[in-house]
Each structure stands twice: as C-alpha cells, then as structure tokens.
Amino acid sequence: MKKILIVEDDTSIRELLTDILEDEGYAVSATANGMEGLNSLAASIPDLIIMDVMMPVMDGYAFRNELIKNSTLSLIPILVMSAQAQGAEKLHSHGLLNFINKPLELNHLLQTVSSLA
Numbered sequence: 001m002k003k004i005l006i007v008e009d010d011t012s013i014r015e016l017l018t019d020i021l022e023d024e025g026y027a028v029s030a031t032a033n034g035m036e037g038l039n040s041l042a043a044s045i046p047d048l049i050i051m052d053v054m055m056p057v058m059d060g061y062a063f064r065n066e067l068i069k070n071s072t073l074s075l076i077p078i079l080v081m082s083a084q085a086q087g088a089e090k091l092h093s094h095g096l097l098n099f100i101n102k103p104l105e106l107n108h109l110l111q112t113v114s115s116l117a
Contacts, residue, residue, distance in 0.1 A: 007037040007051035034063030
C-alpha cells in the first residue's frame, strides 16, 4: 500500500483529502504544518507528500528546504497545492516541480497522485 503524507493547515481540506485518498487505497497521514510534517517523517517515510505552501509555523518552502538536507527525504516526490498563484521560478528553485491549484479538481488530483506515488 502506497503511503502519502498530507501537510495542510486547513483542517477541512486536510480531512477531505485524507478521506478521498484512503478510499482510493492509500495509507494517509496528515499534519497541519511543515514542522509537524518533519516530525512525522521520523516515524514513516511516505511515497508522496502533498503539501500546501502557505502555512503557519513552517511554510512549504522551509519544509522543502529541510527535506533537501536529508538524502533520503530529498527524494520523496512532492505535490504542491495552493489557492495562491505561485511563481513557477520560486517553486522550481525549491525543487517543487509538481503543482495543482485549489480548489482541487478531484479527477486531476487523483491522476496526479497516481502518477507520482
């Protein structure tokens, strides 16, 4: 079973994504910010991380910067989702190459997750 970590500060989105992905057969863990996400990685390495960029405590960019420092964690594919238009250069400069916009379109989300996980 493929494992996915969701790092999203919006509780309703986090819970909805968890339910949808579990229904699709993924093992899902979810956290509310990058710091919690880093802590959860100590217990289990996922096949994919789905994350928001704008979060309290530790945003998506800082979270990605921490992952890059670890040779194992830096290899985990990341799917960025955000309601805010992000500059492609800024995302790419942090090694964030996969992006979907909020509100999420379910079929596009599931296809993207399937191709990355």
